[in-house]
Amino acid sequence: MSDVEPDDALARGVGLLQSSRFTEARDLLSAHCRVHPDSSYGWFLLGAASHALNELDAALTALRTACDLAPEFVQALSALAAVELARGETSDALTHYRRALELEPQNAQLWTNVGVVQGTSGDWQAALQSYDKALDCDAGFVAALMNRGVALSRLGRLEDALANNNRFAELHADSADAHYNRAEVLLALLRFDEAIAACERACALVPRHAAAHFDRALALTCLGRLGEADAAFETSRACDPHRFASLCATSGLTLSAESRLDTRALYLLRLLARNDACDWRRRAELAEQFELLMQAADRSGRPIEMPELAFSSLSMPLPRDTRRALVRSVAAGFTRRAAGRRPARVVQATHDRIRIGYVSPDFRLHAVGLLLQDLFRRHDRSRFEILAYSLAPDDRSDVRERIASGVDRLHDVADLSDDTIAQRIADDGIDVLVDLAGYTLGSRSGVFARRPAPVQVNYLGFAGSLGAEYIDYVIVDSVICPPQSDQDFTEKLVRLPATFSPVGAELPSRPARRRIEAGLPDSGFVFCCFTSNYKIDPSIFATWMEILAQVPTSCLWLAQSHGQTQQNLNREAEARGIDPRRLIFAPLETYSAYVARYGLADLFLDTRWFNAHTTAIDALRCGVPVLTLAGETLSSRLGASVLRAAGFPELITHSLDEYRLRAIELAIDGAAFAALRTKLKRTLPGSALMDTQGRTRELEAAYLEMVRRQRAGLVAEAFYVNAIPQRLNWF
DSSP, X not given: OTTSOHHHHHHHHHHHHHTTOHHHHHHHHHHHHHHOTTOHHHHHHHHHHHHHTTOHHHHHHHHHHXXXXXXXXXXXXXXXXXXXXXTTOHHHHHHHHHHHHHHOTTOHHHHHHHHHHHHHTTXXXXXXXXXXXXXXXXXXXXXXXXXXXXXXXXXXXXXXXXXXXXXXXXXXXXXXXXXXXXXXXXXXXTOHHHHHHHHHHHHHHSTTOHHHHHHHHHHHHHTTOHHHHHHHHHHHHHHOHHXXXXXXXXXXOOOOTTOOOOHHHHHHHHHHHHHHTTOOTTTHHHHHHHHXXXXXXXHHTOOOOOHHHHHHGGGSOOOHHHHHHHHHHHXXXXXHHTTTOOOOOOOOOOOSSEEEEEEESOSXXXXXHHHHTTTGGGSOTTTEEEEEEESSOOOOOHHXXXXXXXXXXXEEOTXXXXXXXXXXXXXXXXXXXXXXXXXXXXXXXXXXXXXXXXXXXXXXXXXXXXXXXXXXXXXXXXXXXXXXXXXXOSSEEEEESSXXXXXXXXXXXXXXXXXXXXXXXXXXXXXXXXXXXXXXXXXXXXXXXXXXXHSTTOEEEEEOOSXXXXXXXXXXXXXXXXXXXXXXXXXXXXXXXXXXXXGGOOEEEOOSSSOOSHHHHHHHHTTOOEEEEOOSSGGGSHHHHHHHHHTXXXXXXXXXXXXXXXXXXXXXXHHHHHHHHHHHHHXXXXXXXXXXXXXXXXXXXXXXXXXXXXXXXXXXXXXXXXXXXXXXXXX
């Protein structure tokens, strides 16, 4: 460094950074800063080089030094905030950006950066305000316009998002991204022809715009132009295979790298997306499309490679044969891709304790995690060793902490391949491997298809059969799966005595809330249903509206889990002669705030084809009775299982008419309803539903019988846990 003047070194460093020669830049600038430790600009450039190399700790040290030397160095403050954001420290990132804004309050880039941090934290309203301030500084600032459209979309304000993106495209007509962003919102608004035109404009400007070709394919799919859609998807893949894979993932398409997209399946998935938001205008087409999909799969001999469809089918009234064929086709796809990939299992002496492996993406603040959080710690450690394999990152919630402390070992395998996870499980010597996710979001059926454990079980997370030869058993109860249900499962049914479901830890404290704070009327009966919107179907909603018509002073309190739900359900209510203002929508809230809602509700109305489960249990535990309608499938009998175990069979109905009349009766007979709530408060704590310790012992008995049969060389068979002979020594 002695032959290089300080200014020359900094100039060379800038040049290296601009040429993306980050390692050389870091080495040069590091040497410069050792010789000139008071060079704030040198430390700033060194921080930038380290950040570019993803050396975040080094970048943090360098940029903090730059800011200490020059507290009003706005670029350094902004760069420091960017590093904090990369480290996941959003609060610190905001602090640094706000300090920079104190120095340059008219800096549009800084306001945009603040909005990005707020959006990353999920505070889209605050992000929108920051983007607006950026545009106050510079009305045509590209990044602010682009991100403002995203924020409006996330807030469910799609028309406003479209107006924003139209302005973006007008101001920057030569920007392919501006037209692509228009297409994104037009797709969400179901304006498919316009979306196609916007995509074509983007592709005219940038012919290899993979995302625009992908969105064009989605729009063509939604219009039923499947041949054109297939060609557009292949164009997107050819433009950028990695970007194509990312777009598939963000669109909810879990496909293997070698698979072509099944446009018929995707068309059905798009119809289902509308249904998820309670837009039922094309619902009649759904059952037909499921049938056509299965016929096409039979003709082609190619499995259906979208497990999302199996999950979505749970909330649809499909014929049993169609439902069976669908899950078996999905499972066949996993079996085909796992062929020849079974992990080597080290032969080892039989361990003293049975090793149970639980696999899930939901060891976190999630409906499944909430049910399981108190189960693992209750296992008998003299007989069982409990391992958990987490398919999702640690969300740092109390639920995750309780689960982690309740198992012997928790492995975070979210970033590992199916092959690697399967080998880890085999190396761990797992005796019984339990799939707690099935075909839900974040599941990894490919791991189970590799057969890493001698006994594999479907439990709790997926309300139906997985249709897979590599899953031996499914754990249920006699209410959700009466005797005639066995034909619907490839797994052998293991029935627990009272209910299959555990119940989680104590609910969080529930501070009293006032009706006005929740947007409820001052008086009247409050029906509620806080389950996910995709479970609501036209028949149950029509029944709810009939109930409201017969109980004039009542309202219906719903969760809003999709941005377009309120608009769609308000339209449906009005069409049935009900004032939409009698529908109250609860926003997404913290778990404790959600639990506190129940203090203002009177009666929980269950959904039809896919019942509430965790939310129904939450309602009961908060003193709110649940009225359910039992159907013929597992997913439509969850409520009945919960209520039977809770000791309230009188709240299980078997037809829409019975359901409607019972709800009206409960709402207008004040004395009878008060007696019901008193009974709930008195009897629930001692009910079978709340006996998680007993449920754990039943599960253990089931696991022991499964392992006994497997070690004896016997094939899997269905059994009732309460009918297992009691043995002093199982092996």
